[in-house]
Amino acid sequence: MTKRFDDSIIYPISGMKAPNRLVLAPMTNQQSHPDGTVSEEEIRFLEMRAQGEFGTVATCAMYVTDDGKAWQGQMGLSSDRFISPLRKLTQAIHRHGSLVIAQLFHGGSRANPELTGRNLWSASDIFHRSSGQLIAREAPETLIEEWITAFEQAAIRACEAGFDGVEIHAAHGYLIHQFLSAATNKRTDHWGGTPKKRMNFLLAILKRIQRHLKGKKIVGVRISPEDFSFFTGIDFDESLQTAQLLFESEVDYLDISLWNALKKPEKYPDGPHAITYFANQKVGHASLIRTAGEIYTREQAQQVLHLGADLLAIGRAAIAHHHLPELWRRDILPSLPPYSENHLAAQGLSKPFINYMKRWKNFVSETEQ
Template structure:
């Protein structure tokens, strides 16, 4: 849900508040923010919303109040970009689980984080969770997917450490668990706490073994996380590792057993028929991205069997759905989502 329409200092803009509150008005039970950076050195984009400073709270409170006014829950998605941070936005230093060299760029893009970096960002997630509560959010989601910092620690490709934070899967998992412990210390039983993971490799996100992801989920179930989100990019796909098996989400629903943790999934969900199929496979919650960007009232359309509009979209359509022009320009990065006649420099 990245959109680049917040202010340069990370405070929530009126455009962001309008976009998200329109989804609440359109019938979504829960509205999850874009990835909000918990620390300045984890900022990834110009116009990204932040939750790293107390100065961010006032704008976020306006956001949660607008969402609540339409009867929906609000979830703050907490993240640090790690090696995917924008060096120009954070003083030039980018760090990750290990040194990362970018072959295409021909230079190192991240240095290995030291113990001070690691402990500092764990505390930053903790403080961000406290701010989320102060801002009136109903919950927080720890973003451990999509190649960002926590994912970089989970990955055997990007985490080559030999200390307590790297090595076997359990040591690579420690960073996530320490962050979760810090957040739950303040919020467990008061706010919803969820975790989002990528269960397998996708695009340039590598080093994630499907069976290790099942182990990660099992531990999250045991730690009584309120929900675990399995981000698949195609919610009904079979695992890459087991192409002859059932859909990937089935492995997680079977593993959960009697745990009260809810299971959410995401990935190319457009129709209520897909949703019904996912519910039959053990999913409790559906996370919708691109279809929700194009239809602020998607749940109402599903309930009434109203027709959907499919991409590519005109700028006029997307702006009627609550997107500002920076968001429209950003969505041109997704192939065939925005009609070609829209110029990147349109105002």
């Protein structure tokens, strides 16, 4: 049966139902208060996407310990004080019939010591790419255990705040990715040494979270399936093995973060599309597959579903068009970047978020139109 972007969908392990296959991608928007609590601006931005018919809304990456915070305006889930303000966010999303998922994050060597006042730790010692200076030290086992507990506690808090589930952020060069990568994990203990052991940190976090959430709330994982930019040490075939273990662990969904949903793997440029490898790997398992990257039109969305995805996470097109699902339903072609500041303000972006988007090439137009 042909999948359609507007099919309703059930997250298979939790049984939660979303009105369609479209997800607002997790996106850092720097709109939280300096102490990490959610702001009215952030709630407004996210609620507009639920109102605009995104079936599932993901939050930005939320830090699970204070020393994992990586940027100004990031939202936190590192203590109980965050729970009550977040209820306002989850209620706002639920009012429109969408599901809402908290993305759980730790920056590892990419946390910001100027914001946290703490030293940086990672899987192994990490040296600055150009100066060669030591920037993060290898974590002792006790700290690894603390991190696992911090992810678990954050997941419990997310449930208390009314979220429908959590997503473990294991992509994009942050802490869990630093454990998965052969370039940043040189350990020889339980947490590294072989590809399988490099996956142990992610699997330990997943297991601890599932102890509380499995079968009741959504539990998803996001990975980067291969090297990108300066984040190296991730092999495509190893990522397929990671996926296999995650499917066997019965995640509700696995997000393959491709940045271009229609790309072929760098390792196999003449093979099928990257997403198809993961869809083939999943055969016989219940989990859903999600991906994201440069999806602006309904045709592109349908093509990515055809290639094997079950859920589509939409990032920049959803920033620019809060009601993108409705545009697609009515067969209206959304405008493409760049966008004027006025347009983005009308789409619910506050000034700090618009300024942040200026760092994304060709997204905000230089001159007002």
